[in-house]
Amino acid sequence: MFFNAKLYQGTLIKRYKRFLADVKLEDGTLVTAHCANTGAMTGCAEPGWQVWLSHNNNPKRKLAYSWELVKNGAGHIIGINTHRANELVAEALGNHVIEELAAYQLIKREVKLAQDNSRIDFMLSGLGLPDCFVEVKSVTLLQDDQGYFPDAVTLRGHKHLRALAELVKQGNRAVLLFCVQHTGIHSVKIAQHIDKQYGVELKLALASGVEILAYSANISPEKILINQSIPFIF
Structure with missing residues (x-):
C-alpha cells in the first residue's frame, strides 16, 4: 500500500x-x-x-x-492507523504474498456470520478448497524485544476466537492473522500478562483447528507493504 x-x-x-x-x-x-x-x-x-x-x-x-x-x-x-491493517492484508491476499493462503482466488471482505450476526474480516474461496475465514489483528506492542498482542483486555477479541473455532467445527478453515505494523517486532506472543483470558481462548481455538499466522511489513513514509512471515510463539 x-x-x-x-x-x-x-x-x-x-x-x-x-x-x-x-x-x-x-x-x-x-x-x-x-x-x-x-x-x-x-x-x-x-x-x-x-x-x-x-x-x-x-x-x-x-x-x-x-x-x-x-x-x-x-x-x-x-x-498507528489500525484501519490500515485490513487494507494491507487485502492487498497481500490479492497479490498472493501470504503463502499459506495463496491458493485462494476469491476474496470477500466483512463477511456476516449466520451463527451470531458478527463479522469476520475476510472469507476466501477457491476451486476444490474449503472456505477460509480470516480475522486480522494489528500488532504494535513491543516489550523486551518481543512483540505482543493484545495491548489491552479485548472482550471483542475473545468473541472472535470463539467464532473462528465454531467455523472450523462447521467444516471451514479459519485463520487468525497478526498484521505486524512495527519494524522492531520479529515474532509475536500472546500478552497473557495483559489479557490472561485471551490466552485461554486462543488455546481452545488452536485445539479446535484454528490456524495462527503472523506477517510483518516494510514501513516507510511512502508505503507499507506486508513482506514476510514471522514466528508466532505460544
Whole structure:
C-alpha cells in the first residue's frame, strides 16, 4: 500500500482522549490529528517522537489530519492507523504474498456470520478448497524485544476466537492473522500478562483447528507493504 499523497512530518506533543493527538508540523503549525488506534498504544506515543500525518480535504471531516506513523526512540517505525491493517492484508491476499493462503482466488471482505450476526474480516474461496475465514489483528506492542498482542483486555477479541473455532467445527478453515505494523517486532506472543483470558481462548481455538499466522511489513513514509512471515510463539 502506497500512501495516496505525501505525508506531513511533525513532532508529537501528546495523545489524549484516545482519538486525538496534538502535533507540531515542520513549519511550526500546531494541528490536532485523528488517532484511529483506540488501544493502549504502549510504546507508540511518547511526546517528542517524530510522526507522519495524512491529510484529507473532505469538508465533512472534523479533523483534516490523521496520524499514520511514528518513529520511536530506537528508530523503529510503527503504523498507528489500525484501519490500515485490513487494507494491507487485502492487498497481500490479492497479490498472493501470504503463502499459506495463496491458493485462494476469491476474496470477500466483512463477511456476516449466520451463527451470531458478527463479522469476520475476510472469507476466501477457491476451486476444490474449503472456505477460509480470516480475522486480522494489528500488532504494535513491543516489550523486551518481543512483540505482543493484545495491548489491552479485548472482550471483542475473545468473541472472535470463539467464532473462528465454531467455523472450523462447521467444516471451514479459519485463520487468525497478526498484521505486524512495527519494524522492531520479529515474532509475536500472546500478552497473557495483559489479557490472561485471551490466552485461554486462543488455546481452545488452536485445539479446535484454528490456524495462527503472523506477517510483518516494510514501513516507510511512502508505503507499507506486508513482506514476510514471522514466528508466532505460544
